[in-house]
Structures are given as structure tokens and as C-alpha cells.
Amino acid sequence: MTPPDLSQAEPRMPLTRERILHAGLELVDLHGLEALSMRRVGQALGVEAMSLYKYVKDKSDLIDGLIDLVIAEIDIPHDANDWKDAMRQRAISAHQVLLRHRWACPLMGSRVNIGPAMLGYIDDTFAWLRQGGFTVEQTLDAWHALDGHIFGFTLQQLNLPFAPEDAAQMAVAGIALIPADRYPYFHAVVSTIAQMGGRVERFEFGLDLLLKGLERLLTTSGSSHD
Amino acid sequence: MTPPDLSQAEPRMPLTRERILHAGLELVDLHGLEALSMRRVGQALGVEAMSLYKYVKDKSDLIDGLIDLVIAEIDIPHDANDWKDAMRQRAISAHQVLLRHRWACPLMGSRVNIGPAMLGYIDDTFAWLRQGGFTVEQTLDAWHALDGHIFGFTLQQLNLPFAPEDAAQMAVAGIALIPADRYPYFHAVVSTIAQMGGRVERFEFGLDLLLKGLERLLTTSGSSHD
């Protein structure tokens, strides 16, 4: 008797860490982080949950792997003119990647265990900043501020109901939650936005504020090289 | 027979949403978010898990409550001179609060369901910015950038092993993970920091970059009032 397609997705290949990670990524992208369970990942591969543990130490190890997959999607620009250009491209790419993988944002900055993609990402950042003339301290400050903006801004953006597609229900349900007498400014601002038919969040607003500030820092304090 | 102290903490009072939230907050502050379970919160109050559901819709509702408790700790300055001063004070207070409640940061921006403290926090922010002369759009941009920095920066800070107390082990274990040939800049930067005995992250670096940028935005584009 021929077993007629164990599950559905992949027919039957040798299990690999890579295959596990890709199955996990698809699951998480489609159904969110809370849907990620060892049993479900196994199911997607036509395999029992415990079989995964040959290739993955932990669930936490799996998640670390997923995060590194996401980071690897961030474009590291080698054609940039200067550090500012490079940091800008990198930030925008990271932002887009994080919007694609909505689940990743809260985990991103909050993981100590960094994979090879993350290492490369950071090294490239440091390279641009150091060669741009920033001291070691300034480099860390700049990196931290920029990445903070990337993660923090995107984290908010993913959960604020200000997007144009939410405008209609924001105008009704959202505003009802904000009594005008108690929270006049909040009420007014949200009303205005709802009238305007929602609003696309502008990631580059804060990004350019930071980049311009960094540029100014570099020109005023001329001392570079450590 | 006198029942000798059901659990330990509170002797026996009528259960309240407030008591539940405070027990939950203590649990989470002490043992982290993953230690938060309905059964354990109940235990801390000398009560069965299911009894909590009279005062709390969900575990998610409980967490929303905890977050609002945290937000309520943020000082909203009414003695500030101008919007810049107010935003600065507010950001620094928020940063300190988030460092006190390490578990809160990843959840903070990523919750749609906002409580009364959050509403007040946002309203106050909008009030300062609008009265400072920012348009509605600019107000949202500014708020988003500032809060993005607060959450994003703190999120990273909480998990980077660059703190002075980690300096020793960073110098050994950390650097070993960063091969100098593959990641030269990363390696160099971390070595330098380790030699310097660690480093206190400077939240106000990025904050002041943003504030100065916002100030400049305000003076160059003179048109205010919508």
C-alpha cells in the first residue's frame, strides 16, 4: 500500500536544519509567533516533533535560527557613497524586512544569542561608521541609536491602527475609546487623521533626524581616529 | 483548627482586579514574563487559577493591565519649560521605568489594547507638541520617532552584554565568538570596549539628536496651526 502524501507540503527528503528553519519561517510568517510549536513544524515537514531535536537544540534555538534568517534578508549595501548613504539604505531595508516578518520585531533586539547574519550585519555597520570618521564610542552610540529607531519605530508601526486600511474603523471604534473631554489632544489628533483617511507612517522622518544629527556631530568634533 | 497561612503573601482579603495586577507585577518583575501563569498568580494570592477569571478576561487582559501599571509609573512633567524640556523629561523617565521592568519593553509598543495610563501618556505628549507649534502630522511623526527611540533603544540595551558588570566575561567569551578575520570591525570595537571596562549605554545621545532635529524642523518651517 502506497502511503498517499503523508501531510502535504514536502514529499519526503532527509531532514535538515535548513529545511526545519524554512518550514518554521513559513509557519510564523503565515500564522504568527504563537502558532509556532514543535509539533506543528514537524507536521509541516511530515515528521514527528521530537525528530526536530536532532537538528535543533531547543525551541529557543529554532527561534534564533529564524531570526538570523530574517536578518540575512537585510541588504548590506556595498555600493553606497558614504556612511550616511549606507546607514540610510541599510535602515530602510531592515525596516522593510521587519514589516514582512511582523513577528520578528519584538524578538529582534531582545536576543543575546546572535547568529552569523547578525554578526555580519553589525560588522558592516561598524565598518561604515568607523571609516566614516566616528570614534569607537561614537560608533556604538550611532549604531545603538539607529537600530533603536529601526526596531522601536517598526514595533509601534506594526501595532498602531493608523494605517489607511484601518481608517474607517478607527474613525468609529477608535475615537469612541478616547473621550474628548478627558483626552482632548489625543482625540483631536486621531479625528484629524481619521478625516484624512488614515496615514502612512514615515519611518524616514526619524531616520533622517538621526542621520543629520550624526553628520553634524562628525563635522563639529573633528577629531577622529580613536 | 486554624488554617495556618494558606500560601504566604497576603493573608485573605476579597479578590480584586487590583490585587491580581499587583501580584502579577511582582511575579513578573521578579521572575520574568515566562514565569507568569494564571496558576502562579493565583498561588501568590492563595487562590485557584480559575478564580482570577472573574476579574480578568484573559491572560492577555492581565498583561494589558500590567503594562498599564508600568506606564502609570512614567512621570508626566507639568513643570517643564517647553515641549523640548517636557519630551526630554518624559523620555528619560520612561527609559528608567522600562529598565526597572525589563519584561515590559518588547510588549510595550506591540499592544493595540491601550489602558487609561497609556491614553493619558499619549494625550499629554500630543498636548506639549501641538502647543509647541507642531502640526498634526509633525506631532505624530515626532511622537512616533521619540517613542520608537525609547522602546527600541531600551530593548537593545537590556540585552546587550556591554554593561560594565559584563565587561569581564565579554572580554573572554564574547570576543571569542567574533573571529577577527571575518568580522574585523566588530572585533575591534568590542575589544576596545572590553579594555575600557565596559560601557554605560547613553540613552540621551539618540534622544538629543532627535530633539535637536525636531527643534530645527520647527524653526525652519514656521507655519504652525494646522
Next chain:
DNA sequence: TTGACAAGCTTACAGTGTAAGTCTAGGCTT
């Protein structure tokens, strides 16, 4: 043919959130 070994499977356990139903003590009406 035999043995070893690795890849995947099975079972089991302690823990989770929570739906559904049950008890019980206090206060109300009569």
C-alpha cells in the same frame, strides 16, 4: 552475515490557558 550507527518514532510527564459546571456562605425577601 553481522554489527554499528544514525535518523526518525513512541511514550510519557509536567506544565499551560481556559470552558463548563459545582459548591457555599452571606444577604435579601417574605
Next chain:
DNA sequence: AAGCCTAGACTTACACTGTAAGCTTGTCAA
């Protein structure tokens, strides 16, 4: 005072989680 109601806490149960421990089976080398 008697009876009932009900709010607040408890009990049971279910489907699900991560993962420790051990088992089966297919493949290849000696």
C-alpha cells in the same frame, strides 16, 4: 426565622505545549 438567590471561589476536564528517555528501523561497512 425560613427560604432562596447569587456572587465569588473551587473542581474538573480538555486540548495543547516543550522536551526527557528510550525504542525501532533502514543503511552501509566489515
